[in-house]
Amino acid sequence: xxxxxxxxxxxxxxxxxxxxxxxxxxxxxxxxxxxxxxxxxxxxxxxxxxxxxxxxxxxxxxxxxxxxxxxxxxxxxxxxxxxxxxxxxxxxxxxxxxxxxxxxxxxxxxxxxxxxxxxxxxxxxxxxxxxxxxxxxxxxxxxxxxxxxxxxxxxxxxxxxxxxxxxxxxxxxxxxxxxxxxxxxxxxxxxxxxxxxxxxxxxxxxxxxxxxxxxxxxxxxxxxxxxxxxxxxxxxxxxxxxxxxxxxxxxxxxxxxxxxxxxxxxxxxxxxxxxxxxxxxxxxxxxxxxxxxxxxxxxxxxxxx
Numbered sequence: 329x330x331x332x333x334x335x336x337x338x339x340x341x342x343x344x345x346x347x348x349x350x351x352x353x354x355x356x357x358x359x360x361x362x363x364x365x366x367x368x369x370x371x372x373x374x375x376x377x378x379x380x381x382x383x384x385x386x387x388x389x390x391x392x393x394x395x396x397x398x399x400x401x402x403x404x405x406x407x408x409x410x411x412x413x414x415x416x417x418x419x420x421x422x423x424x425x426x427x428x429x430x431x432x433x434x435x436x437x438x439x440x441x442x443x444x445x446x447x448x449x450x451x452x453x454x455x456x457x458x459x460x461x462x463x464x465x466x467x468x469x470x471x472x473x474x475x476x477x478x479x480x481x482x483x484x485x486x487x488x489x490x491x492x493x494x495x496x497x498x499x500x501x502x503x504x505x506x507x508x509x510x511x512x513x514x515x516x517x518x519x520x521x522x523x524x525x526x527x528x529x530x531x532x533x534x535x536x537x538x539x540x541x542x543x544x545x546x547x548x549x550x551x552x553x554x555x556x557x558x559x560x561x562x563x564x565x566x567x568x569x570x571x572x573x574x575x576x577x578x579x580x581x582x583x584x585x586x587x588x589x590x591x592x593x594x595x596x597x598x599x600x601x602x603x604x605x606x607x608x609x610x611x612x613x614x615x616x617x618x619x620x621x622x623x624x625x626x627x628x629x630x631x632x633x
Contacts, residue, residue, distance in 0.1 A: 331364065331366040332362065332364040332366040332367040332438060332439075332442070333362040333363070333364055333367055333439075333442065335359065335411040335412075335442060335445075335446055336411065337409050337410075337411060338357075338409065339409075340354060340409070342354045342415065343409040343413070343414065343415045344407065344408040344409040345407070345415075345416065346402065346407055346416040346417065346418065346424055347415065347416065347417040347418070348417075348418050349417070349418075350417060350418065350419075350420065351417070352417060353414060353415030353416060353417045353427065354414055354415045355414065356394065356414035356427065356428065356429040356430050357414065357429045357430065358392075358429070358430045359429050359430060359431055359432065360388055360389040360392050360430060360431065360432035360433075361386050361387070361388045361389075362386065362387050362439065363385065363386045363387075365387075366438065367387070367437075367438050367439040367442070368380060368387060368437065368438070368439060369437075369438060370437050370438060371435060371437050375435045375437075378390070378573065378576070378577045379391065379434060379435055379573070381474060388474070389432035389433060389434055389439075390473060390474040390475075390576075391432070391433035391434075391471065391472070391473055391474075391569065391572050391573070391576075392430050392431060392432060392433055392471065392472045393430075393431050393432075393433040393469065393470065393471050393472075393565065393568060393569075394427070394428050394429070394430050394431060394469070394470040394546075395427075395428045395431075395467065395468070395469050395470075395555070395561065395564075396425050396426070396427050396428075396466070396467065396468040396469075397413075397425060397426040397427075397428075397453060397454055397467065397554075397555045397561075398419055398421075398422040398423070398424070398425045398461060398465035398466050398467065398554055398555075399422065399423055399424050399425070399426070399453070399459045399460065399461045399465060399554075400422060400423040400424075400460050400461055400462055400464075400465065401423060401424070401459060401460055402416070402424050402426075402453060402459045403452045403453070403458035403459045406452035406453055406458060406459065407453075410426075410446070410449060410450040410453065411446045411449060411450075412428050412429065412431070412443075412446035412447060412449070412450050413426045413427060413428055413429070413450060413453070414427050414428065414429050415427060421464055421465075421466075421504060422461065422462075422464045422465040422466070422554075423465070426450075426453050426454075430472075431443055433471065433565070433568065433569050433572060434569065435569065435573070440565075443565070444562055444565075447558045447561050447562060448558055450558075451558050454555055454557065454558050454561055455556070455557050455558060456556040456557065461554040461555075461556065462554075463553075463554070465554035466499070466502075466504065466505070466550065466552065466553065466554060467552040467553055467554050467555045467564070468548055468549065468550050468552065469548070469549045469552050469564065469568060470543070470546050470547065470548040470549070471546065471547055471549070471568055471572055472545055472546045472547070473572065473576060476545075477544065477545050478542035478543055478544055478545055478546050478547045479513065479515045479542055481546075481547045482511060482513065482540060482542055482547050483513055484575050484576070484579070485547070485571065485572065485575045486510075486511040486540075486619055486620075487583070487616065487619070487620055488571050488574060488575050488583070488586055488616075489511060489540070489571070489615075489616075489619060490583070490611075490612040490613060490614070490615035490616030490617075490618075490619060491567075491571070491586075491587065491590055491594070491608070491609075491612040491615075492549060492551065492552075492571070493509070493539070493551065493612070493615040493618075493619070493631075494608045494609075494611035494612040494614075494615050495552075495567075495594070495597070495608060496551045496552050496553050497611065497615075497628070497631040498553070498631070499551050499552070499553055500539070500551065500631050500632060501631065501633070502551075503537060504537050504550065505537055505538065505539055505550035505551045506537065506539070507533040507534035507537050507538045507539070508533035508534075508538040508539055508540075509539045509618075509619075509632065510618065510619050510622065511539060511540050511619055512533075514533055514542075515542070537550065538550060539551045549568075552564065560597070563593055563596055563597045566593050567590060567593050567594075567597075570586075570589050570590055570593065571586070571590070574586045574589065583613070583616060587609055587612065587613075591605065591609060594608055594609065610627075611627060611628060614627055614628045615628055618632070
């Protein structure tokens with residue numbers, strides 16, 4: 329008998345259709361609560377304290393994540409409701425997009441495995457073998473932390489995002505995510521609503537097309553590239569968990585300590601290629617200096633031109 333929370337389908341027909349009007353898909357559900365102790369069994373006391381809010385009635389993940397899967401085409405017959413997606417809609421820059429529900433962002437364990445199971449069930453949407461994508465497509469990732477708004481989260485996490493820019497460096501010149509690449513706090517500055525897509529030397533930025541966009545209580549990373557496989561989605565989930573967890577629970581931790589945690593994930597992203605992994609780790613240090621101080625090392629200059 330399966331124990332713990334079971335993620336199922338809602339049966340709502342609108343969640344299984346590709347909507348032709350933008351922002352007309354159904355709203356996402358919050359899947360970051362469970363009533364079952366078995367879902368967090370095996371986690372250490374420190375992990376529970378750091379990642380879970382517990383009451384007498386239920387447990388809630390402190391961190392959440394949502395992802396957008398943009399595709400040129402959706403596999404024939406694969407457009408239906410999935411446990412992981414809130415719905416589908418046409419996308420002006422690529423073709424179609426599938427958007428996840430609000431998912432718990434968790435350490436390794438039973439609950440995370442159930443999130444991964446939802447990803448595998450949606451393989452025919454996520455995997456390029458079935459639903460193809462090209463470089464026009466993106467893979468936006470939105471995170472949130474209990475008790476922080478988007479501005480506060482951006483302020484806290486930007487010092488740890490050199491690795492994000494290093495991994496998705498070729499997207500930094502995209503007009504859809506190339507603004508405010510230093511992730512500067514724009515809450516008290518004037519935002520240029522009509523241009524500035526490539527501007528990073530001033531505090532002006534496009535109102536939407538930023539590297540990481542503050543959206544209310546959330547922070548949307550627009551710079552990640554398209555999703556091409558379930559494995560890729562899993563590794564990105566792990567990457568953002570470690571970055572968020574380190575930011576919140578080790579605020580005085582060193583950047584080198586974070587990179588040591590992230591290196592095995594990056595190595596898996598590159599299928600064990602040590603040289604590519606070392607290159608990304610080295611570039612992440614330069615990108616961190618760029619984010620924090622505006623320094624442009626010669627090794628990253630071409631990506632910021």
